[in-house]
Each structure stands twice: as C-alpha cells, then as structure tokens.
Amino acid sequence: MLTNRREAWNPWAELAQMQREVENLFGRGRSGGLTGGDFPAVNIWVNEDRGLLTAELPGIDPDKLEITVKNNTLTLRGKREAEALREGESWLRRERGEGSFVRSFSLPFQVEADQVEAQFQKGILQLVLPRAEADKPRKIAVRGE
C-alpha cells in the first residue's frame, strides 16, 4: 500500500482508500457511492495522539467480541445471535440482522496495541486507539552556529 507522503496529509481520503482496499481483499468491495451497509457501521474520529472508533452493536455480548490490532489495522470480529423462539412462538416480523461479522479498518497511523481501550455501553462500542509513539511526528530543533 503506497501513499504519497509528500502531499498534504488528508486522513479522510487515505482512510477511504484503505477501507476500499481492505474490503476488496475480502471480496466485499462496494461500487462507490456512500459508505454504509456493512455491519457494524462505524465512525472513526482522530486527533494528533489517538483515534476513536465507535460502532453500533446493539445486543452483542461484549465478551464474545474479538478486537485485534496490528500495526495500523484494526479488526472487529463477532456474532450476533438470532432471537431464540420459545415453545409455541412463531415469527410475525423479523428485521434484526444476525450472523457472524468481520470487518477490518486501516487507520492513518500505527496503533499502540497494548494501550487500546474498549468500552461497551448501551449497545455502542467505543475504542480508543493511541497512536504509537514511534509513529508520532517529531519536531526537529534547528540549532544556530
């Protein structure tokens, strides 16, 4: 994956491109247009020190959610169980999604995998992804003679 670092850094474009590449890798590429449609839907926020990923995962057992981080790639893996029918019950309406999911995201920086924090509240997963120290931009002091 080559990125021209000399251009002004545009994390949005970079993310979108990496997203497409990762998805094509899994054969789930979308034909352009708006994002969205894959489960779970995510939003990614960044600042200089860290990234923040939120995902809507209503009804997921957080213990069964597998989150892995390697370099700048984050993978979410899990399963959403179907509503179990009790004896004598039949379906009238069935809209809620079910099944296994895997999604990978490329972040615009390397992540300090040991320091990732995950929180699950009200069906929303929030991951804090600290930027690796080695990957942070450094200011070089220029000394005069």
Added chain:
Amino acid sequence: MSAKEMVKKERQSPERAEFQDSAPVYVPEVDIVESDQEFRLVADLPGVDENSVEIDLDKNVLSVSGRFVPQPPEGYSLTYQEYASGNYEREFTLGNTIDRDRIQATVRDGVLRLTLPKAKEAQPKRIAVKAG
C-alpha cells in the same frame, strides 16, 4: 449479513413537529413473535437506555420512541463516517387484545424487549366436545 438489511433507515417525513432540534429520526429494526399467550417485540435502539425510551399505548397503537442526542467526542475530528445518530420512533398497530396492565419492558445493551400479554378472553380456548 446483506448490505440492504443493515442500513439504518431514516424516517422520511416526520409525522409530528414537536422535535424542534434537527436531529434525524430513525426507524428501529424489530423482531416480533407471537404465541397463544403473548406477543414479544425486540427492537434495536443503540445509544438508548431505560431513561431515554418511551412506550405509549393509545387505543391499539403502540408507539416506541427513544431519545438519543449524539455527543461528538471533544478534541477529535470525524474522518470516516458510516452512520449518524438521532432519535428513534416507530408505531405498531395491535389487535385490541392486549392486557395493558401486564405489559413489561426492559432495555439492555441498546436492545428494547417488550412483552405484551394477550387478554384472557383473546387467548384460544379448547372446547371440550362431549359425545352426544
């Protein structure tokens, strides 16, 4: 999971005007099951808890609404967005057979579960047939 099913549906035309804020209103996805004794309704309302959900039964119209005011994290900028957040609203028309006093509702992990017991007179009865 197919893409078509998983896209969050935004309500197209607000039926009422009391939402003065510009937050979008979403239609939650639901499962509904029926047995002889009751209906069970399960709705996905991510971001909503027991304090922000409202359930009303007016005649035979059951309305479920959830208030969710998204709070963007401070000091971050959004770089990639697949979903937006807002309030939820959906209405269901029920047969006139619900025992209103025994309706139960719980919310956990962004999922609302409603149990709507059928009124006694609406439950099927077995008629004993006697030999003539």
